[in-house]
Amino acid sequence: MSAPKVELYTKFGCGYCFRAKKLLDDKGVEYTEYDITVGGPKRDEMQERVPGARTVPQILIEDKSVGGSDELAALERAGKLDALLGL
Template sequence: MADTRKVEIYTKWGCPYCFRAKALLDGKGVTYEEIDVTMGGPKKAEMLERAPGHATVPSIFIDGAHVGGSDDLAALEAAGKLDAMLAP
């Protein structure tokens, strides 16, 4: 899946859910931008603004649309919907 939509994932250091979400994307060969919000600051504020009501990490976006966290990403994969969302 070298040619995919833009994927962004907000993460924190040591987060097992972040690791799981990245492992799923890595397993699919998806290139993504990882945005570390371990220390809070402007990037954390950006994440909260982009996904109101979703204050935990990971917070995953595909082409600017918030898809949720690790469990949400896994559910999309289990339902067979993730590949279609990632297709260009």
């Protein structure tokens, strides 16, 4: 089984972004990070992929939004994150 695709939209200096990346790093999960600090096409892409998204991080696993840092941590506490990550 291959690892699922994990993507994060982040901004420089964002504590929530740091927390989400640390959780994924601690689990040894590879992810693609899109820095939208200055806006641009990746910010527009984030809003297309996650309608209504106004905050970062926005985390997608296999193209499905799981929310932000708090939601990622909640999945971990509930014991559901490892299954989503194929761990």
